[in-house]
Amino acid sequence: GAGVSQSPRYKVAKRGQDVALRCDPISGHVSLFWYQQALGQGPEFLTYFQNEAQLDKSGLPSDRFFAERPEGSVSTLKIQRTQQEDSAVYLCASSLALNSGGYTFGSGTRLTVV
Amino acid sequence: DQQVKQNSPSLSVQEGRISILNCDYTNSMFDYFLWYKKYPAEGPTFLISISSIKDKNEDGRFTVFLNKSAKHLSLHIVPSQPGDSAVYFCAASAPDSWGKLQFGAGTQVVVTP
Numbered sequence: 430g431a432g433v434s435q436s437p438r439y440k441v442a443k444r445g446q447d448v449a450l451r452c453d454p455i456s457g458h459v460s461l462f463w464y465q466q467a468l469g470q471g472p473e474f475l476t477y478f479q480n481e482a483q484l485d486k487s488g489l490p491s492d493r494f495f496a497e498r499p500e501g502s503v504s505t506l507k508i509q510r511t512q513q514e515d516s517a518v519y520l521c522a523s524s525l526a527l528n529s530g531g532y533t534f535g536s537g538t539r540l541t542v543v
Numbered sequence: 544d545q546q547v548k549q550n551s552p553s554l555s556v557q558e559g560r561i562s563i564l565n566c567d568y569t570n571s572m573f574d575y576f577l578w579y580k581k582y583p584a585e586g587p588t589f590l591i592s593i594s595s596i597k598d599k600n601e602d603g604r605f606t607v608f609l610n611k612s613a614k615h616l617s618l619h620i621v622p623s624q625p626g627d628s629a630v631y632f633c634a635a636s637a638p639d640s641w642g643k644l645q646f647g648a649g650t651q652v653v654v655t656p
Contacts, residue, residue, distance in 0.1 A: 433586070460642060471547075471632050471646030472587070485641050520586055524642070531577055531589020532644075 431455075433535035435521050441541045442511045450506045450538045454523030462532065463496055463506050464520040472520055478504060511542045546570045547635050549647035557655055562620040564650050566633030569614065573635040577644065578607060578618045581630045590631075591618070623654045 434453040442448050454461050459480055464472035465488075474488040480501035489496070493512075498504040508515055518539050522532035548567045556562045564578075574595040579587035593600040593607045593616070600607050606619045620627055630651050634644040 462643070464644075464646075469648070471549075471634075471648050472644075473646070474643045477641050477643060479641075485643060488643075522586075531579070531592060532642075534579075534586030534588070536584065536586045 433521055433523050433533050435519075435535035435538050437538060438536065439539050439541075441543060444512060444542055445510050446542075447507065447509045448511055448540065450508075450519050450540070452504045452506070452521030452523075452535060454502065454504070454521070455525075455533055456502075458523035458525055458533075459501075460524045460526065460532070461498060461504050462522045463504070464522065465490075466518040466520055466537070468517075475506070475519075508540075511540075513542050516540055516542045544569075545648075546573075547633055547645045547647040549631075549633055549650050551650050552648070553651040553653070555653045555655060556623045558625060559622045562618075562623045562627065562652055562654070564618040564620075564631050564633070564652070566616050566618075566647055567614060568616075568635050568645075570635070570637060570645070571614070572637040572639070573645075574638050575636045576607070576609060576616050577634045577636075578605075579632040579634060579646075580627075581632060581649070587632055620652075623652075625654050625656065628652055628654045 461478040463475040466472040477485040478498040518537040522534045524532040577592040578590040581587045630649045633647040
């Protein structure tokens with residue numbers, strides 16, 4: 430596709446529910462990042478993939494957060510037993526190569542946990 | 544700990560004038576700096592970047608200045624246009640971090656007619 434596509438755009442989850450957020454990066458992009466953006470804050474790093482390898486998951490807030498990219502293309506961020514503090518916009522970004530400059534971000538998924 | 548700080552949450556500027564956005568960082572390992580622009584309900588869009596080996600980078604109306612000794616960078620937009628109204632994020636990365644970006648909290652710019 431022309432850009433990074435994320436779905437769903439909006440998700441309302443009841444506390445305790447599991448959610449899955451999808452990211453379709455630009456075709457051929459090797460690097461893929463997930464960021465979490467709380468209201469009024471800048472994006473915060475969650476995890477990084479190079480192809481299918483998850484090379485850095487140091488930003489994942491807890492073991493309830495899990496990300497995968499099994500075929501080196503589409504990625505899914507899963508949050509188990511959602512809590513209110515998980516409410517945020519989840520952004521996915523991809524780039525052709527590491528440190529190649531500005532990554533292309535998707536429009537994000539706004540998660541609201543009620 | 545916030546390693547990248549944008550201390551001005553908002554900035555109002557008249558159309559045609561210069562917008563100056565500031566950013567400070569604490570991590571001396573940062574060697575690459577970027578500015579992103581974000582409209583509501585959209586993801587951040589890359590604007591301009593600078594490597595630590597330079598002190599200035601210019602792209603059309605946008606210029607980024609880097610002062611390594613002060614750990615400070617700024618973005619100048621000249622002349623400001625109504626379409627520049629957006630939130631601007633400063634970001635930085637270190638060489639050993641897989642290109643992971645540390646973002647500031649953003650500055651909301653409003654360009655008035």
